[in-house]
Amino acid sequence: MDGHKVGPLVVAAGVAVVVLGVLLWAGALSWFGRLPGDLRWESGRTRVFVPITSMLLVSLALSGAAWLLRRLLG
Numbered sequence: 741m742d743g744h745k746v747g748p749l750v751v752a753a754g755v756a757v758v759v760l761g762v763l764l765w766a767g768a769l770s771w772f773g774r775l776p777g778d779l780r781w782e783s784g785r786t787r788v789f790v791p792i793t794s795m796l797l798v799s800l801a802l803s804g805a806a807w808l809l810r811r812l813l814g
Contacts, residue, residue, distance in 0.1 A: 745813065772797075 763769050777793030 749809070 773789075773791055773794050775791075775793040775797075777796075779788075779790040779792060781788040
């Protein structure tokens with residue numbers, strides 16, 4: 741793979757990271773981790789958090805991005 745194909749992908753990834761950072765900083769993603777299906781247990785000094793639904797969304801987003809990259813580059 742030559743630099744003419746990789747360069748735009750690196751720039752797009754950088755822009756995506758910046759946009760995600762701005763959204764997190766602004767509080768636009770405060771719902772993430774508090775979805776139905778994200779399990780929390782608290783007892784005394786012990787806390788357990790299992791973000792099942794949130795991680796399913798992350799998995800779907802990453803799988804979709806990988807599929808899209810394969811379609812664009814393949």
